[in-house]
Structure formats: C-alpha cells, structure tokens
Amino acid sequence: MLKKIKLHLLTPIKIMKYCKVCNKPIHERRVKLGYTDTCVDHSDAFKYVGFVAGAGKVDYQVTVVRNKETAEHMQKLLVTRGAS
Ligand SMILES: [Zn+2]
Numbered sequence: 001m002l003k004k005i006k007l008h009l010l011t012p013i014k015i016m017k018y019c020k021v022c023n024k025p026i027h028e029r030r031v032k033l034g035y036t037d038t039c040v041d042h043s044d045a046f047k048y049v050g051f052v053a054g055a056g057k058v059d060y061q062v063t064v065v066r067n068k069e070t071a072e073h074m075q076k077l078l079v080t081r082g083a084s
Helices: 002-010 028-032 068-083
Strands: 049-054 060-065
C-alpha cells in the first residue's frame, strides 16, 4: 500500500498547455522548448529578436523579445526615437 502511494508520487505531473488558437493540448516536448501558447499548426514560428538598448557609451543592455507584439512595439519605439 505504502509502496503504491510512493510510486504514484514519483510519477511526474504533466502540466498541460493548450493552444490559444484551437485549444488543443500542446505537445509536452514543445512546451519544454518554450512554446506554451500555440500548437505546431498554429505556431507563427516567431524568431527571437534581440534589441540593444544603448543607455550610455559603455552601458548597454540586450533585450531578447520572444513576443511578436512586444517586438513590433519596441521596433516602433526605436523608429520614433531615431527620427527625433
Ligand atoms: Zn492550434
């Protein structure tokens, strides 16, 4: 009895993630890779976008953006800043 309970507790709990487009469960391997929003069919295959935010001559920060909307927003900000 006790052994049974122990074995049960040792079983890894799968955290299910669902596609935001079709609500289908996202494959575990895909979730591990960081794709927790969409299934394979609905992935927009958005690539990592890196921004270098220059705060000074030496100080700079590299921001990696994974979210498409955030990337587009940041790009707009950079364009606006560059125009002034
Ligand atoms: Zn989907």
